[in-house]
Amino acid sequence: MTDIFPQALSIAGSDSGGGAGMQADLKTIQERHVFATTVLVAITAQNTLGVQDAFPLPEKIIDEQFASLAADLQIKACKTGMLADPIRVRAVVRNLKKYDFGPLTVDPVMIAKGGAPLLSNDAIDVVRDELLPLATIVTPNLPEAERLTDMTIETPAAVKQAAVKLQQRGAQNIIIKGGHQEGDTSRDYVLLADGTDFWLSAKRVPTHNTHGTGDTLSACITAELAKGQSLEAAIRLGKAYVDATIRDGIQVGHGHGPLNHWAYRKVEGQNGL
Numbered sequence: 001m002t003d004i005f006p007q008a009l010s011i012a013g014s015d016s017g018g019g020a021g022m023q024a025d026l027k028t029i030q031e032r033h034v035f036a037t038t039v040l041v042a043i044t045a046q047n048t049l050g051v052q053d054a055f056p057l058p059e060k061i062i063d064e065q066f067a068s069l070a071a072d073l074q075i076k077a078c079k080t081g082m083l084a085d086p087i088r089v090r091a092v093v094r095n096l097k098k099y100d101f102g103p104l105t106v107d108p109v110m111i112a113k114g115g116a117p118l119l120s121n122d123a124i125d126v127v128r129d130e131l132l133p134l135a136t137i138v139t140p141n142l143p144e145a146e147r148l149t150d151m152t153i154e155t156p157a158a159v160k161q162a163a164v165k166l167q168q169r170g171a172q173n174i175i176i177k178g179g180h181q182e183g184d185t186s187r188d189y190v191l192l193a194d195g196t197d198f199w200l201s202a203k204r205v206p207t208h209n210t211h212g213t214g215d216t217l218s219a220c221i222t223a224e225l226a227k228g229q230s231l232e233a234a235i236r237l238g239k240a241y242v243d244a245t246i247r248d249g250i251q252v253g254h255g256h257g258p259l260n261h262w263a264y265r266k267v268e269g270q271n272g273l
């Protein structure tokens with residue numbers, strides 16, 4: 001019998017524009033040679049200019065998607081993205097407690113790059129209190145870290161403090177992403193469960209085409225974890241992968257354009273197309 005092929009799960013919202021959400025997850029997981037599966041939580045009508053509409057799916061079909069996957073596939077790592085509102089967050093929490101889909105990466109998506117809310121205000125506390133304690137790793141950007149910790153984060157010391165607070169809230173490992181900072185470097189802070197910490201720095205790319213950066217980073221980490229990589233290796237690869245997709249950009253749409261999900265092939269010495 002051949003070995004079971006690595007399988008990962010994205011629990012997220014659909015971005016019809018193809019740049020973020022579940023679509024970014026699928027492209028990233030595929031590029032990392034992992035089989036991608038999905039639980040669709042909400043549908044957005046979205047493009048690079050913004051989110052025109054959003055429709056959360058009924059709980060029943062969310063439960064059924066989880067049950068279908070659990071009955072057949074051997075998922076080794078999973079991630080969450082857009083979860084819409086308290087009903088959907090609780091549905092996802094319930095299913096993650098019921099089934100074992102391996103290490104969980106929580107990308108606490110709240111607001112799209114264009115400013116549209118992807119998580120209702122009353123769901124933020126539910127994410128903090130009920131989903132974070134299940135997270136192997138949580139990957140907030142700076143505004144998300146501020147909301148989840150009730151802190152103003154303006155200095156590297158405050159970033160570190162916020163990461164400790166997120167660990168106290170139950171997430172085992174933390175990345176606080178620096179994409180929303182000013183300055184010519186984009187620095188992400190990593191705090192691991194054993195207390196090891198480090199910064200991942202990259203020269204900031206002067207571009208508006210950063211739609212889906214957070215999804216891409218968290219999906220890449222999830223794919224690497226599904227292959228059995230260590231968490232630190234998965235995080236470092238995730239950073240290198242997302243950096244390549246921003247740096248070697250493509251032009252699609254008229255607003256906050258998507259990433260080049262093929263770009264890392266060049267870094268690996270393959271045809272980056």
Ligand SMILES: Nc1ncnc2c1ncn2[C@@H]1O[C@H](COP(=O)(O)OP(=O)(O)O)[C@@H](O)[C@H]1O
Nearest residue numbers: 141177178179180186188203204205210213214
């Ligand atoms: N202009 C940029 N140049 C280089 N790296 C960036 C840029 N914007 C974001 N990143 C990186 O992309 C990743 C996602 O970060 P961020 O944009 O803060 O997340 P989100 O999409 O959740 O808002 C991080 O590793 C961040 O450092």
Ligand SMILES: Cc1ncc(COP(=O)(O)O)c(N)n1
Nearest residue numbers: 013020021082112113211212
């Ligand atoms: C369905 C969905 N999920 C997530 C994002 C966040 O991506 P970004 O912050 O890059 O706009 C999004 N725009 N749409």
